[in-house]
Amino acid sequence: MFMAxxxxxxWLNRPTEPVARPAAVxxxxxxxxxxxxxxxxxxxxxxxxxxxxxxxxxxxxxxxSADLATASGCAAGVNGGFYGQDGQPLGWWEAxxxxxxxxxxxxLLNGYAGVNEAGSxxxxxxxPRGKWRWGLQSGPLLVQDGKALALxxxxxxxxxxxxxxxxxxxxxxxxxxxxxxxALDGPVLAELPMIIEAIxxxxxxxxxxxxxxxxxxxxxxxxxxxxxxxxxxxxxxICAGN
Numbered sequence: 001m002f003m004a005x006x007x008x009x010x011w012l013n014r015p016t017e018p019v020a021r022p023a024a025v026x027x028x029x030x031x032x033x034x035x036x037x038x039x040x041x042x043x044x045x046x047x048x049x050x051x052x053x054x055x056x057x058x059x060x061x062x063x064x065s066a067d068l069a070t071a072s073g074c075a076a077g078v079n080g081g082f083y084g085q086d087g088q089p090l091g092w093w094e095a096x097x098x099x100x101x102x103x104x105x106x107x108l109l110n111g112y113a114g115v116n117e118a119g120s121x122x123x124x125x126x127x128p129r130g131k132w133r134w135g136l137q138s139g140p141l142l143v144q145d146g147k148a149l150a151l152x153x154x155x156x157x158x159x160x161x162x163x164x165x166x167x168x169x170x171x172x173x174x175x176x177x178x179x180x181x182x183a184l185d186g187p188v189l190a191e192l193p194m195i196i197e198a199i200x201x202x203x204x205x206x207x208x209x210x211x212x213x214x215x216x217x218x219x220x221x222x223x224x225x226x227x228x229x230x231x232x233x234x235x236x237x238i239c240a241g242n
Contacts, residue, residue, distance in 0.1 A: 028226075029225045029226075030044050030223065030225030030226040031043075031044060031226065032044070032045075032202070033180065034177075034195065034198050034199055034202055035198075036187075036191065036194050036195050036198050037191065037194070039187070039191075040180040041177050041178065041179060041180060041186065041187060041195060042177070042178055042179070042180050043175060043176060043177045043178070043199055044175070044176050044221055044223065044225075044226045044228070045173055045174065045175050045176075045199075045203070046075075046076030046077075046078075046173070046174045046221075046222075046223040046240060047076075047171055047172070047173060047174075047240075048076065048171070048172035048173065048174055048238075048240035049171070049172070049240070049241075050115050050119060050120055050121035050170060050171070050172055051115070051119040052240060052241035052242070053115055053121070053134075053172060053238060053239065053240055053241070054072070054095070054133075054134060054238075054239045054241065055080060055093075055094075055095040055114075055134035055135070055136060055236060055237070055238060055239070056068055056072055056095070056236060056237040056238075056239055057093070057095065057100065057235075057236050058233060058234055058235055058236050058237055059083065059087050059088055059089065059100075059235060059236070060087070062087070062233035062234075063233075064229065064230075064233075065077065065079065065220035065222060065229065065230055065234050065237055066222060066227060066229060068234075068237045068239070069222045069237070069239065072237075072239050072241075073239075073241060073242065074222060074237075074239035074240060074241060075223075075224065075240055075241060075242045076174055076222055076223040076224070076240040077174070077220075077221070077222040077223075077237055077238055077239045077240060078162050078164070078174040078175075078176065078213065078219075078220070078221050078222070078237075078238050079162050079213055079214050079218060079219050079220045079221075079230065079234040079235070079236070079237065079238070080136055080138075080213060080214065080234065080235055080236030080237060080238050081093070081109070081136040081137060081138035081213055081214055081235065081236065082109065082138060082213075082214045082235065083214070083218075083235030083236075087233075087235070088101065089101050089136065089137075089235060089236065090104070090106065090109060090137070091103060091104050091106060091109045091112075091136070091137025091138070092104070092112060092127075092128060092135060092136060092137035093135075093136050093137070093236070094114070094132050094134060094135045094136070095133075095134040095135075096134070103127045103128065103137060104137070106137075106139070108139055108140055109137050109138055109139040109140075110125055110126075110139040110140050110141055111123065111124060111125050111126075111137070111138060111139045111140065111141040111211045112124060112125075112127075112128045112135055112136065112137045112138065112211075113135065113136060113138060113164050113211050114128065114132045114133070114134050114135025114136065115132065115133045115134055115135070116130055116131065116132055116133065117130065117131040117132065117133065119133070120170060121166050121170060121171075121172045122135075122166075123141070123164065123165075123166050123209035123210065123211050124209070125141055125144065136236065138211055138212060138213050138214075139211060139212060140189065140211075140212055141209070141210070141211050141212075142163065142192055142193040142196050142210040142211060142212055143165070143193060143196055143197065143207050143208070143209055143210035144209055145208065145209075146206070146207070146208050148193035148194055148196065148197040149193050150193070151189055151190045151192070151193060152190070153188070153189050153190050156188040156189050156190055157188065158179070158185055158186055158187060158188055159184065159185070159186050159215045159216035159219075160176060160177065160178035160179070160183060160184055160185065160186035160215055160216060160219050161176065161177045161178075161186050161187060161189075161192055161212060161213075161215045161219070162174075162175070162176050162212075162213040162214060162215055162219045162220075162221065163175040163176075163177070163192070163196060163210055163211065163212055163213060164210065164211055164213060164238065165196065165200075165205075165207050165209065165210035165211075166207070166208050166209045166210070167200070167205040167206055167207050167208065168205075168206035168208055172240070173205065173207075174221070174223075174238065174240060175196070175199065175210075176219060176221040176228060177192070177195055177199075178228075183228060184216065184217065184231070186215070189212065192212060193210075196210050213238075214234070214235060217230065217231035217232045218230055218231070218232050218233070218234055218235065219234075220234050220237075
């Protein structure tokens with residue numbers, strides 16, 4: 001789990017031993033490799049129709065992400081945004097017509113993602129406006145208007161990363177990136193925009209926007225091919241329905 005503060009990132013409950021991925025890329029369906037700056041990473045992805053994406057809270061009585069996915073009929077899913085030591089979301093969080101927490105200014109959580117009333121996936125910066133089916137504050141923004149953003153981080157450590165991206169013409173992509181030797185290792189945040197850009201080229205996507213979600217031990221991914229569990233509870237779950 002992360003606790004995000006304006007001045008940087010505080011790590012909580014990070015295990016001392018890395019969690020190994022079960023098989024090499026060639027032997028594991030769904031796993032792909034990408035190299036950026038001479039460093040090799042692996043990643044997994046799942047497409048998500050915005051009209052079929054929902055946001056599920058996991059704050060008060062945390063359940064395993066696999067159980068959330070099964071109970072909610074998710075074809076795929078990824079963890080949501082950051083939460084604090086009290087288990088509550090850090091920043092705006094809204095679902096099912098209820099605002100759980102309002103937007104708060106935070107230098108790290110400088111963006112938001114959600115599906116608006118019209119059923120379109122929106123990833124943007126600043127305070128969200130309008131009506132939403134669901135939405136959450138997270139960050140930092142990685143890609144905006146089709147351009148990878150330069151990030152300068154006060155505190156930056158390697159960890160696996162979860163990302164929500166929007167591709168032209170509006171499809172969502174759930175992405176997890178991690179090291180080629182450990183499922184908990186991965187890039188520093190400053191490298192993430194370039195990695196997302198490289199993944200987009202490799203997959204043939206036109207990524208218009210992308211935002212970082214919670215990562216490290218609180219990151220989880222679920223698809224028909226790949227299931228990567230969290231180490232500590234996810235704060236919320238982005239569910240892509242059938």
